Amino acid sequence: xxxxxxxxxxxxxxxxxxxxxxxxxxxxxxxxxxxxxxxxxxxxxxxxxxxxxxxxxxxxxxxxxxxxxxxxxxxxxxxxxxxxxxxxxxxxxxxxxxxxxxxxxxxxxxxxxxxxxxxxxxxxxxxxxxxxxxxxxxxxxxxxxxxxxxxxxxxxxxxxxxxxxxxxxxxxxxxxxxxxxxxxxxxxxxxxxxxxxxxxxxxxx
Amino acid sequence: xxxxxxxxxxxxxxxxxxxxxxxxxxxxxxxxxxxxxxxxxxxxxxxxxxxxxxxxxxxxxxxxxxxxxxxxxxxxxxxxxxxxxxxxxxxxxxxxxxxxxxxxxxxxxxxxxxxxxxxxxxxxxxxxxxxxxxxxxxxxxxxxxxxxxxxxxxxxxxxxxxxxxxxxxxxxxxxxxxxxxxxxxxxxxxxxxxxxxxxxxxxxx
Numbered sequence: 036x037x038x039x040x041x042x043x044x045x046x047x048x049x050x051x052x053x054x055x056x057x058x059x060x061x062x063x064x065x066x067x068x069x070x071x072x073x074x075x076x077x078x079x080x081x082x083x084x085x086x087x088x089x090x091x092x093x094x095x096x097x098x099x100x101x102x103x104x105x106x107x108x109x110x111x112x113x114x115x116x117x118x119x120x121x122x123x124x125x126x127x128x129x130x131x132x133x134x135x136x137x138x139x140x141x142x143x144x145x146x147x148x149x150x151x152x153x154x155x156x157x158x159x160x161x162x163x164x165x166x167x168x169x170x171x172x173x174x175x176x177x178x179x180x181x182x183x184x185x186x187x188x189x190x191x192x193x194x195x196x197x198x199x200x201x202x203x204x205x206x207x208x209x210x211x212x213x214x215x216x217x218x219x220x221x222x223x224x225x226x227x228x229x230x231x232x233x234x235x236x237x238x239x240x
Numbered sequence: 241x242x243x244x245x246x247x248x249x250x251x252x253x254x255x256x257x258x259x260x261x262x263x264x265x266x267x268x269x270x271x272x273x274x275x276x277x278x279x280x281x282x283x284x285x286x287x288x289x290x291x292x293x294x295x296x297x298x299x300x301x302x303x304x305x306x307x308x309x310x311x312x313x314x315x316x317x318x319x320x321x322x323x324x325x326x327x328x329x330x331x332x333x334x335x336x337x338x339x340x341x342x343x344x345x346x347x348x349x350x351x352x353x354x355x356x357x358x359x360x361x362x363x364x365x366x367x368x369x370x371x372x373x374x375x376x377x378x379x380x381x382x383x384x385x386x387x388x389x390x391x392x393x394x395x396x397x398x399x400x401x402x403x404x405x406x407x408x409x410x411x412x413x414x415x416x417x418x419x420x421x422x423x424x425x426x427x428x429x430x431x432x433x434x435x436x437x438x439x440x441x442x443x444x445x
């Protein structure tokens with residue numbers, strides 16, 4: 036099994052919005068595809084340990100903001116590199132609520148899907164949700180970004196520095212940072228589930 | 241509901257290979273995503289009326305060839321614009337068989353996934369399959385194509401011609417051609433399920 040073979044699957048980049056009993060939250064996901072068209076159905080996958088995943092399992096609805104070419108690393112970092120368990124991600128980020136009262140972002144979004152979950156399958160690390168699309172809107176005339184665009188153009192490049200002290204490790208897949216100099220070989224990223232092989236060192240300044 | 245909002249979802253382009261009792265076949269699909277990573281699971285969707293879909297439902301396995309930047313329109317047309325019910329698609333196209341004896345193409349492929357279906361959900365027009373990835377191989381160092389690349393760079397452009405007779409209609413989504421001058425307003429593409437709005441005229445020479 037060559038893990039790199041999976042890097043050739045193409046994805047978009049999305050903000051997945053949730054509302055559970057009035058508490059709103061959102062995370063970044065790269066997995067969404069339309070899987071039927073009469074009636075319209077989409078499928079998304081989310082990490083089980085992720086707060087947004089827990090919330091949408093309970094609420095049964097979500098919003099999906101398709102990120103466009105204006106997307107900045109700050110937006111990805113804001114929704115993707117921190118947890119709603121510790122931070123109110125919408126305290127300082129412009130948003131509106133859709134018909135299900137799920138939040139969606141007001142900038143860097145080219146499409147908005149308003150969705151109701153019709154089935155959920157637990158696959159171990161992730162759950163796969165099939166959802167009815169209740170509404171779909173075009174939000175800008177910008178093209179969407181792909182996950183490859185994010186890796187190539189949006190994510191900051193790491194410099195190779197061999198003469199400096201390692202102070203941490205960064206997941207090359209999702210950007211999660213572990214603030215320890217030693218990375219156990221069986222370490223698994225708590226955000227995206229990728230193994231130690233997918234981490235790169237963070238050096239002291 | 242704005243149908244165009246769905247055009248902002250990003251996809252790859254794949255050849256889905258099947259073998260049922262020794263008969264081999266394949267079709268084009270744009271829906272595949274990794275949905276879990278321990279154990280590794282992917283999800284694909286296929287059109288229920290499609291022969292390859294019928295075959296993999298019965299055989300329980302499939303191959304997935306990820307198409308790369310060398311992909312030509314001829315390859316897409318070969319696997320996507322004709323049915324294995326009428327044509328032996330592998331009679332004149334170089335292929336090999338994977339461990340499940342499903343065919344995969346030898347050129348224009350950057351990754352190959354060997355897959356075993358673990359669940360199938362009928363969604364009306366399409367079925368959604370969750371599959372175990374038994375093997376994954378990198379097949380070239382070329383980048384994969386996205387569905388947007390296909391629409392923009394690979395698919396031939398249609399000229400606007402208003403002084404010619406309309407002899408048929410072509411689905412702008414999948415390329416299916418209807419050889420009739422009149423397109424009923426409730427017509428639905430038999431290949432990809434898109435409505436009459438997504439068809440463009442084919443003119444007489």
